[in-house]
Amino acid sequence: MPWLARLNSQSTPNKKHIMERRADFVPVGALDKRAESMRAPAKRMRSKRELLRGLVAQAPFVAKNFRLYFRNGWRRHILRTKVVAPYAVTFYVTHKCNLACSYCTQKEPDVFSDELGTAETIELLRRIRKESDSIVITGGEPTLRSDIEEIVAAARFACKFRSVLLITNGTLLDRQAGILGGVTGLVVSLDALAADPTNPLSKPAALPKVVENLALAKERLGAPRITISTVIEEWNIGEVERLLDWCGEQGFVFAAQSAQMEKMPNLALLRNARYQALVDKIIERRRAGQAINGTPKTIETLLRFREFQCYPTMFPRVYPNGDVFYPCEPLRKIAGNLLRDGSLRKIFARGKKMYGDIPPCQGICYLFGNVLSHYYVNDFWGLAGDFIQ
Numbered sequence: 001m002p003w004l005a006r007l008n009s010q011s012t013p014n015k016k017h018i019m020e021r022r023a024d025f026v027p028v029g030a031l032d033k034r035a036e037s038m039r040a041p042a043k044r045m046r047s048k049r050e051l052l053r054g055l056v057a058q059a060p061f062v063a064k065n066f067r068l069y070f071r072n073g074w075r076r077h078i079l080r081t082k083v084v085a086p087y088a089v090t091f092y093v094t095h096k097c098n099l100a101c102s103y104c105t106q107k108e109p110d111v112f113s114d115e116l117g118t119a120e121t122i123e124l125l126r127r128i129r130k131e132s133d134s135i136v137i138t139g140g141e142p143t144l145r146s147d148i149e150e151i152v153a154a155a156r157f158a159c160k161f162r163s164v165l166l167i168t169n170g171t172l173l174d175r176q177a178g179i180l181g182g183v184t185g186l187v188v189s190l191d192a193l194a195a196d197p198t199n200p201l202s203k204p205a206a207l208p209k210v211v212e213n214l215a216l217a218k219e220r221l222g223a224p225r226i227t228i229s230t231v232i233e234e235w236n237i238g239e240v241e242r243l244l245d246w247c248g249e250q251g252f253v254f255a256a257q258s259a260q261m262e263k264m265p266n267l268a269l270l271r272n273a274r275y276q277a278l279v280d281k282i283i284e285r286r287r288a289g290q291a292i293n294g295t296p297k298t299i300e301t302l303l304r305f306r307e308f309q310c311y312p313t314m315f316p317r318v319y320p321n322g323d324v325f326y327p328c329e330p331l332r333k334i335a336g337n338l339l340r341d342g343s344l345r346k347i348f349a350r351g352k353k354m355y356g357d358i359p360p361c362q363g364i365c366y367l368f369g370n371v372l373s374h375y376y377v378n379d380f381w382g383l384a385g386d387f388i389q
């Protein structure tokens, strides 16, 4: 489960490995000249010793998962509530953005929240750290904050989050390169590998700069700590396939979800043969060992819009001023403020009193964390089995 393992991994990238990989970076222009198909390497059976070593290296991650498994079991079956414990907190540090992606709901959210100053933002991080060891910093575009390097460093070194992931459009990374010294993983969003300057505020228009910045990030972090996250719509199915190949080539982790419009997935994608073939290919590559976010089951559920139950408090959403959504951001209800109320636990308890338990919306928001929450709570062992498949 690369994303989760990355959420929890702490070791620093190996310099030699970075230097070796640096030479592999393929500029966008070279992609069309690619002669060989980009197959993932055949999966090699791991020896018992390697498995044991892997388990010991991931011990805090394994322990955290078991702790949550038992706590969630208690809440679900004894307390009979769907309000489960947080796994990782998503913190929106700003709503501002230098792009305007057609599908984005974050740039101008229905519920707006002002940014806090640096000291108060770091205080927010401290509060979050009391209830979770993993933070995902996002926005808007987080690199637009002039204090983002300080915020990331505080998260990693002062608050000691085990995992600090930052999601970015990648356009400004070179101006805020200090971020790369603090994050344990970086998620860069790309929707195509072909640059297209037609709409100057789109991701394809920003591609040349983003690819340049990705080279910098790869040099500092190493490719396995970088995830390329893509949003699938009908127009870019072919481009997503190229991104899948490119990630395999570069050693980046590949992640995909479909564009959610008004909280709903585009069901028409299911009637598109090219989309179905793309999903098959992503799952095959995952089975063959390419670094892809999720497991075959979670990818199938996410991209083929299979039924699932959402447990959104597993991935709480905190807005720039500390407001916390209950039960989830798409339902647009704020249950409290972390600076004022002190803890997610208190805020969720109040949210439950005000708005009731998690509504039976049967999982309409096909976002990675939501789908993952279903498997974590309802099919933990199935998920574990799917992971090691």
Ligand SMILES: C[S@@+](CC[C@H](N)C(=O)[O-])C[C@H]1O[C@@H](n2cnc3c(N)ncnc32)[C@H](O)[C@@H]1O
Binding pocket: 097, 103, 104, 105, 106, 138, 139, 140, 141, 142, 167, 168, 169, 187, 188, 189, 229, 230, 231, 257, 258, 259, 260, 261
């Ligand atoms: C809101 S953005 C914020 C971070 C940064 N500005 C970026 O684009 O990476 C976080 C992630 O959500 C994805 N995203 C935004 N709107 C979406 C939507 N309607 N459906 C699915 N994913 C979406 C983006 O592509 C990005 O990977």
Ligand code: SF4
Binding pocket: 097, 098, 099, 100, 101, 104, 105, 106, 107, 139, 140, 141, 169
């Ligand atoms: S770059 Fe990110 S925040 Fe900005 S408009 Fe696109 S998806 Fe939204």
